[in-house]
Amino acid sequence: MAEDIILATTGLTKEFGGFTAVNGVDLQVRRGTIHALIGPNGAGKTTCFNLLTKFLAPTKGSIVYNGRDITRQKPADIARLGMVRSFQISAVFPQLSVKTNVRIALQRKRGDSFDFWRSEEVLQPLDDEALRLVDAVGLAAFAELPAGELSYGRKRALEIATTLALDPEMMLLDEPMAGMGREDVERIEALIRKVSANRTILMVEHNLSVVASLSDRITVLARGQVLAEGDYAAVSKDPRVIEAYIGSGVGHAH
Known part of the structure; x- marks a missing residue:
């Protein structure tokens, strides 16, 4: 075979x-x-x-x-x-929270536009999924922190989370x-x-x-x-x- x-x-x-x-x-x-x-x-x-x-x-x-x-x-x-490339091209928005960064990647996966003013009902399931991914990469304690304030190594972990949000094979x-x-x-x-x-x-x-x-x-x-x-x-x-x-x-x- x-x-x-x-x-x-x-x-x-x-x-x-x-x-x-x-x-x-x-x-x-x-x-x-x-x-x-x-x-x-x-x-x-x-x-x-x-x-x-x-x-x-x-x-x-x-x-x-x-x-x-x-x-x-x-x-x-x-x-x-x-097939998704991670790291040096990752779109991490430094002023937005860790959770929001992952949620944006999830919205991208769904083909949604980057509209931050969507109703809460639409965003809530995405928030739950974002927090699951944030937790999976060990950043649960930093979920609400602006991404720009993370240490270098934790920024890399966030980039992995945003890559995982696209559910790559x-x-x-x-x-x-x-x-x-x-x-x-x-x-x-x-x-x-x-x-x-x-x-x-x-x-x-x-x-x-x-x-x-x-x-x-x-x-x-x-x-x-x-x-x-x-x-x-x-x-x-x-x-x-x-x-x-x-x-x-x-x-x-x-």
Whole structure:
């Protein structure tokens, strides 16, 4: 029986002028797994991520999501298909409460316009659902706080909640741990593990200990190409991977 692949790329390539940032990448993400995209700086991870989430158009190659060719689709189209990118583009309104931020995402999911003057009867069920999501990401105590007053790590948790409000089948996380202290990293790591229960997650992440503990499968990119793939035990021992990391001055891949 064929493996259940939710997202696949074939020969994915992106050239900027004369520079090839992503070069013939074949990627297969299995449904229900946490898949990490790692590699030294300049490996093409971010470009690859931007191609997958449709923020860039590929020079060559194709992207298939849930059996549908999405190579030419727009980000809003793929969000409707159930593939949602989180973090750096999240629409967190700093002056509005944590709960209201999540409620706006729920309204967006329902296709409602951003009308804050809707009757209470309409908003009450959304409020209940928003509070459920706020609680799910560990922010119940901050529900009424303006989002802008949250700590950095808690803002990331709010962004996960607004992403979950769209009820994605697949979440793409762009460096979810960037800029975090250890306590926040542990909190967000536990949160990602929790929300991965019934969905697929693809993440670009620099923190290798997070990758080691969370990922089912890892794709290592170097110079825009797939260098290695497998679980953490396999890729961390791969001499080419160790060489790529040491060569870039990042230190050992372990």
